[in-house]
Amino acid sequence: MKKTIFITGASSGIGKATALYFFYKGWNVAATMRSPEKDEELSKLEGINVYKLDVTNLEEISAVTSKIYQDHGRIDVLLNNAGYAEVGAFEKSKDEEVRAQFDVNVFGAMNLTREIIPYFRKQGEGTIINVTSVGGKMTFPLYSIYSASKWALEGFAESLQYELQQFNIKIKNVEPGPIKTDFYSRSQNVFENEAVSGYENYEKNILGNMSKAGAKAPGPEIVAKTIFKAATDGRSTLRYPAGGKAKFILFFRKVMPGHFFNKLVSKTMERR
Ligand SMILES: NC(=O)c1ccc[n+]([C@@H]2O[C@H](COP(=O)([O-])OP(=O)(O)OC[C@H]3O[C@@H](n4cnc5c(N)ncnc54)[C@H](OP(=O)(O)O)[C@@H]3O)[C@@H](O)[C@H]2O)c1
Incomplete structure (x- = not known):
């Protein structure tokens, strides 16, 4: 039987690249997105089904999970990919912006995870993969709210892995570095x-350096490949850095004393 992956945020970037990668590997793909009417590519491929899902909508989460299960007979992998970043000086942020960040990046992934567990228990297996970030293990200036959301997901998955092991359910975090x-x-x-x-000047400089890093970064296919590895390697590995820069950054984060590492981050990010 063909395997099935359920992807959130499949309209662009990493989610879309992953949908195509798994499709070409012979999987059934349930590609979910907020605005399926805008999709011009994925729904044309036999083997990819497109569904509407805003991860902040609990009713949609429940209905679409049930529909995907019915349509495919099983779900092997849930990919919690949908996400975005609230950025800038924290002092300038509003409560609703912070809550919106957590609604999508954290509560969206948690609500999907709660919804999928009974299906995976019924099947006797399943894998949940969260797209976190190197920003879930370290931080960048002006990304305090985004980092808090990704750190939350890292802690969530690290704890959840213990209780799910008895049901043969794996939970994994794929941690991309900068990706175009x-x-x-x-x-x-x-x-x-x-x-x-x-x-003003601090934001202009840092956000300018960030977008330059994004423009020079590799494309999302490199993350799709790592997600495929996490989905198929049969291991209980929790973390998968994705992209050369991610491995490099997280290696230094691991081996360097915190204050040296943080100095390195500020030097790199604040350069003019
Ligand atoms: N690119 C990087 O450098 C990088 C690095 C580390 C981690 N990540 C993570 O990778 C994931 C994917 O981002 P990306 O780089 O591929 O950027 P992207 O191309 O902008 O994709 C973001 C996706 O999230 C979707 N999304 C946002 N809010 C949503 C909601 N409420 N419900 C459902 N979908 C929603 C967007 O849908 P719409 O089209 O409807 O807006 C879009 O499909 C994110 O979790 C991000 O934090 C990215």
């Missing part, structure tokens, strides 16, 4: 707050 997608443009909300000043 819409993440550095339409998937970032930069805080606007005229009442707060003093961060």
Whole structure:
């Protein structure tokens, strides 16, 4: 029987590249997205079914999971990929922006995970893969809210792995470094707050350096390949850095004393 992957945020970037990668590997793909009417590519491929899903909508989560299960007879992998970044000086942020970040990046993934567990228990197996980030193991300036969301997902998965092991359910985190997608443009909300000043030059410099890093980064196929490895290697490995820079960054994070590592980050990110 063909295996099935259920992907959130499959309209672009890593989610879309993963849908295509698994399709070409012979899997059934349930590609979910907020606006399926805009899709011009995935739904044309036999073997990829496109569904509407906003990960902040609990009713949609329940209905679409059930529909995907019915359509395919099973679900082997859930990929919690949908995500974006709230960025800028924390002092400028609003409560609703912080909550929106957690609604998508954290509560979306948690609600999908809670929904899929009974299906995986019934099947006697299943794998949940979260697209976290190197920003879930270290931090970048002006990404405090985004990092908090990805650190939350890292802790969530690390704890959850223990209780799910008895049901043969694996949970894994794929941690990309910088990847060239819409993440550095339409998937970032930069805080606007005229009442707060003093961060203009700092923000201009850091966000400029970030978007340059994004523009020079490799494409999302490299992450899709790592997701495929995480889905098929049969191991209980929790973390998979994705992309050469991710391995390098996380290696230094591991071996360097924290304050040296943080100095290295500020030096690199604050360069003019
Ligand atoms: N690119 C990087 O450098 C990088 C590095 C580390 C981690 N990541 C992570 O990789 C994941 C994918 O991002 P990407 O780089 O591929 O960027 P992307 O091309 O901008 O894709 C983001 C996806 O998330 C979807 N999304 C946002 N809010 C959603 C919601 N409420 N419900 C459902 N889908 C929603 C977007 O859908 P719409 O089309 O409807 O907006 C889009 O499909 C994110 O979790 C991101 O944090 C990216």
